[in-house]
Amino acid sequence: MKKNQKFLSIICGIIAAICLSVTTGDGRNPASACPPNEGTAGKEELVILCLGDSITAAIYPKKLQVSLDRAGIPAKVFNAGMGGYTSGHYLGFMKSFNLFKAIKPDLVLLKLGTNDARTDFASTETAQFVENMEGLIHLIREELYEQSPPLVLISTILPIIPQPFVFTERSARRVVAEINPAIREISDRLNIPLVDNFTLFKDRPEWLEDGVHPNRKGYQAMADNWFTSITEAIAKKTNSSRRTGFVGDEFYLQHNPGPEHPESAERLKSIVRHLEKRGLLGQLIRIKPRPAPLKWIATVHTPQYIQYVQEAYHRGKRFIHSRDVSISADSFEVARWAAGGVLQAIDAVMAGQVNNAFCAIRPPGHHAFRDRASGFCIFNNVAIGARYIQKKHGLSRVLVVDWDVHHGDGTQDIFYDDPTVLFFSVHQFPLFPGSGAAEETGKGKGKGYTINVPLPAGSGDREFVAALREVLKPRALEFDPDFVLISAGFDAHKDDPLGGMEVTPEGFAEMTRIVKEIAEESCYGRLVSVLEGGYSFPGLAKSVEAHILALKE
Ligand SMILES: [Zn+2]
Numbered sequence: 111m112k113k114n115q116k117f118l119s120i121i122c123g124i125i126a127a128i129c130l131s132v133t134t135g136d137g138r139n140p141a142s143a144c145p146p147n148e149g150t151a152g153k154e155e156l157v158i159l160c161l162g163d164s165i166t167a168a169i170y171p172k173k174l175q176v177s178l179d180r181a182g183i184p185a186k187v188f189n190a191g192m193g194g195y196t197s198g199h200y201l202g203f204m205k206s207f208n209l210f211k212a213i214k215p216d217l218v219l220l221k222l223g224t225n226d227a228r229t230d231f232a233s234t235e236t237a238q239f240v241e242n243m244e245g246l247i248h249l250i251r252e253e254l255y256e257q258s259p260p261l262v263l264i265s266t267i268l269p270i271i272p273q274p275f276v277f278t279e280r281s282a283r284r285v286v287a288e289i290n291p292a293i294r295e296i297s298d299r300l301n302i303p304l305v306d307n308f309t310l311f312k313d314r315p316e317w318l319e320d321g322v323h324p325n326r327k328g329y330q331a332m333a334d335n336w337f338t339s340i341t342e343a344i345a346k347k348t349n350s351s352r353r354t355g356f357v358g359d360e361f362y363l364q365h366n367p368g369p370e371h372p373e374s375a376e377r378l379k380s381i382v383r384h385l386e387k388r389g390l391l392g393q394l395i396r397i398k399p400r401p402a403p404l405k406w407i408a409t410v411h412t413p414q415y416i417q418y419v420q421e422a423y424h425r426g427k428r429f430i431h432s433r434d435v436s437i438s439a440d441s442f443e444v445a446r447w448a449a450g451g452v453l454q455a456i457d458a459v460m461a462g463q464v465n466n467a468f469c470a471i472r473p474p475g476h477h478a479f480r481d482r483a484s485g486f487c488i489f490n491n492v493a494i495g496a497r498y499i500q501k502k503h504g505l506s507r508v509l510v511v512d513w514d515v516h517h518g519d520g521t522q523d524i525f526y527d528d529p530t531v532l533f534f535s536v537h538q539f540p541l542f543p544g545s546g547a548a549e550e551t552g553k554g555k556g557k558g559y560t561i562n563v564p565l566p567a568g569s570g571d572r573e574f575v576a577a578l579r580e581v582l583k584p585r586a587l588e589f590d591p592d593f594v595l596i597s598a599g600f601d602a603h604k605d606d607p608l609g610g611m612e613v614t615p616e617g618f619a620e621m622t623r624i625v626k627e628i629a630e631e632s633c634y635g636r637l638v639s640v641l642e643g644g645y646s647f648p649g650l651a652k653s654v655e656a657h658i659l660a661l662k663e
Pocket residue numbers: 514515516599601642643644
């Protein structure tokens with residue numbers, strides 16, 4: 111059972127009560143209101159690991175266990191408090207002794223810093239304290255639990271009543287002026303819930319037995335404070351992490367179009383690094399990509415083209431069709447994985463495992479034609495996804511929203527005469543690839559099912575948002591899609607070196623909200639967003655963050 115599902119099942123009793131009161135009038139499955147298949151309270155135990163010094167090593171974890179037992183929350187609390195340890199000691203301890211892998215916690219309660227404030231050999235400079243804590247959080251979040259990291263909660267440290275030695279007047283001052291502000295700053299910057307045990311003890315000196323350690327009443331108050339924060343954090347994590355999936359994999363870095371090429375592996379690295387730093391990656395449900403079976407790629411591309419791509423590198427070709435689609439040895443496989451990631455995300459949405467998902471994949475796809483590569487694109491990931499939705503999942507109508515700064519010419523061409531796929535593109539015009547005029551609206555039965563909104567260079571949030579709200583939304587609701595795909599390029603960002611637009615991350619967030627509204631009003635929120643362009647690394651990373659946060663709202 112996935113960790114996120116475990117969170118779900120544990121508080122499912124509470125959710126089930128809420129869900130009982132949720133009904134829909136049209137008989138449709140209210141997928142967004144209530145998690146499916148989680149109807150009975152789970153027997154899974156929540157594993158909680160308490161890290162800290164002698165204050166943790168004493169009895170608060172035991173009292174916390176009692177509170178959880180009383181509340182009927184199946185949980186096992188492990189006490190890893192180490193008397194006398196500073197943040198530096200603890201980081202060294204964790205690096206040498208792999209406690210996380212042994213215990214596999216769902217939740218880590220982190221309370222360190224009291225010994226760092228000592229006025230003796232153990233004293234730690236505040237900057238070093240921050241570095242140690244970040245190292246520890248990084249170990250917990252990323253290195254040991256890449257797929258599903260535990261939720262970390264961080265506590266402020268207790269006030270100190272000054273003693274003549276070790277915990278002196280200076281220590282007491284540092285707690286207030288340096289250590290706790292640093293902890294608050296870490297909580298804010300890394301998006302880690304804060305448990306404020308300092309404020310709890312601030313006006314209760316009688317709860318401190320020896321000026322540093324709590325007495326029984328103090329430990330009970332601490333345990334109660336942790337308990338409240340844990341139940342809040344679980345509810346929040348359940349509500350948020352349920353919704354949005356994330357497709358990513360190191361294999362996507364293997365497509366190497368050459369040193370000067372803007373579509374570099376660094377794009378994905380900068381996204382993942384930024385989401386990790388913001389603590390967002392751990393809140394998403396990771397979807398493991400697989401290579402797309404060739405039969406699904408062949409629903410869009412001709413067999414000759416697929417074979418050509420498969421053999422190109424080994425026949426000595428270093429680009430496909432156009433020099434900007436340069437390739438390396440693994441490019442064919444990586445392109446299969448890019449399409450495959452979209453298919454896995456669609457499956458996860460259809461299975462109710464997530465409500466929506468973002469695919470951090472490359473190479474991009476929207477310039478790829480049935481039988482031709484173009485504009486950094488090999489296989490048209492979104493088009494393959496649309497056909498998969500129709501043929502594998504039996505849905506009729508798919509909406510594709512393309513807000514990449516470049517016109518999605520490949521996607522448009524593939525569905526140009528097809529009334530089952532509504533293709534909408536807003537883009538800079540004129541710009542590569544040169545198509546995308548407002549007069550291009552489809553042909554034959556597909557007439558009216560292609561919508562282009564060309565915008566002049568210099569357009570920004572206002573123009574893009576208006577295009578989606580005023581042009582796309584009414585047409586999309588009339589079309590009534592069964593599934594929505596986004597060709598999410600972020601090269602309309604104001605700092606992008608290839609585009610000339612002024613869109614900000616908040617603009618991308620607002621565009622996301624509009625597409626989500628369409629999905630919610632027409633198809634239970636079924637939405638998969640697929641990365642296309644975006645070549646300013648910081649601009650791309652921040653825009654993806656804003657986009658994912660809006661998907662999670
Ligand atoms: Zn683009």
